[in-house]
Amino acid sequence: MYRLGWLIDPIAKSLVQDYGAHHMVGNTVKWGLWALYWHWQGVILAGWWCMAHEAGHGSLSNYSWFNHLVGYSLHTF
Numbered sequence: 001m002y003r004l005g006w007l008i009d010p011i012a013k014s015l016v017q018d019y020g021a022h023h024m025v026g027n028t029v030k031w032g033l034w035a036l037y038w039h040w041q042g043v044i045l046a047g048w049w050c051m052a053h054e055a056g057h058g059s060l061s062n063y064s065w066f067n068h069l070v071g072y073s074l075h076t077f
Contacts (some may be wrong), residue, residue, distance in 0.1 A: 001041065032049045047073050 012030035015021040054060050055071035 001037075003038055008037065017066065048077070 008030060011033065012026045015029060016023050016026040051060070052071045052074035055067040055074070056066050058064065059069060060067050
């Protein structure tokens with residue numbers, strides 16, 4: 001997912017420079033792709049937070065050390 005963020009601006013720039021699209025089309029595509037990227041980034045990070053939260057309650061595993069390891073690791077990221 002991280003690497004896809006590096007492609008957003010070059011794709012939008014390529015539409016304008018290589019394919020002759022109007023600059024407003026390039027800007028609209030760029031911000032639309034960024035909005036889509038931020039949405040899915042939020043979904044993924046919310047899932048990580050929920051996993052760490054449940055580990056903090058001890059409901060992820062029967063092993064306390066595993067819950068602490070997962071919870072601490074995900075919350076410190």
